[in-house]
Amino acid sequence: MSDGTSKHWAQSVHPVVAASRRVGQTSDESQRKFLSELFAIRQFESVADFGCGLAKWLHAAKQFGASTICGYDIPEIPLNRRGLATEEFVAADLSKEVSLRQRYDLAISTEAAEHLPLESGDQFVQTLTTASDWILFGAALPYQGGMGHHNENWIEYWANLFGLRGYDCYDLFRLKFWHDTGITYFYRQNTVLFVRAGADGALREKGHAPVRPVTLIHPEMYIKAINRSIPPHMRKIELDIQNYYSHVLDHLNHRQTTGYGQETLNFSELWKSK
Secondary structure (H helix, E strand, C coil), X not given: CCCCCCCCCCCCCCHHHHHHHHHHCCCCCHHHHHHHHHHHHCCCCEEEEECCCCCHHHHHHHHCCCCEEEEEECCCCCHHHHCCCHHHEEECCCCCCCCCCCCECEEEEECCHHHCCHHHHHHHHXXXXXXXXXXXXXXXXXXXXXCCCCCCCCHHHHHXXXXXXXXXXXXXXXXXXXXXXXXXXXXXXXXXXXXXXXXCHHHHHCCCCCECCCCCCCHHHHHHHHXXXXXXXXXXXXXXXXXXXXXXXXXXXXXXCCCCCCCCCCCHHHHHCC
């Protein structure tokens, strides 16, 4: 960017996300809901977030009882904006080997790995597995879109990298939260738990078993991607979101009046006319 900053920190809400929250009559509770599930399985005294941004995951972890938190990220956001103390932050280039302050009970990295170069994917997974036996992880899928994305990739790609290091995938959240508009869609779509084999006793005691994860495309991502190619005056994001959630949210009482299947897929002429 012209001013030298990464622009990863935008606080604007995409129209698809805003529409789903309006339809579901919810606010953003993404971090609280995920960590509520995790902390019900076991207590995490120390938590680190790699690509912590505004440190929302760390603040939520502290609310659930974590006594030590630490964010690792590039240093362009002031600490007071992150709400972190000096000892709770490490300035780090996550595309390279990271010097860790300690090993943590839980490492988190959500919607950060896609900001790193493709050739850094393996090194980043090495950083995470060095940091903890338990890793809450999610990264943008191909064509998800976003500022500063360099390595959008399938969940199978990441699962292979974790598997090479002896980590199994526990897919505890995606289907459970699939229709929860209080959680931003990309967390619902992408976030899973990787745990080192042999360190998963707390999960097995509660009846959970590892799986080989498969890519899932959330309807909100699909609607977002489709509307990129449609001229602004023809987009119907709000209606598309209403039509989808009318089938899954009982209180909507929405009657679908728009049919699908006859859309014009070539908008080049329409773009020229605008």
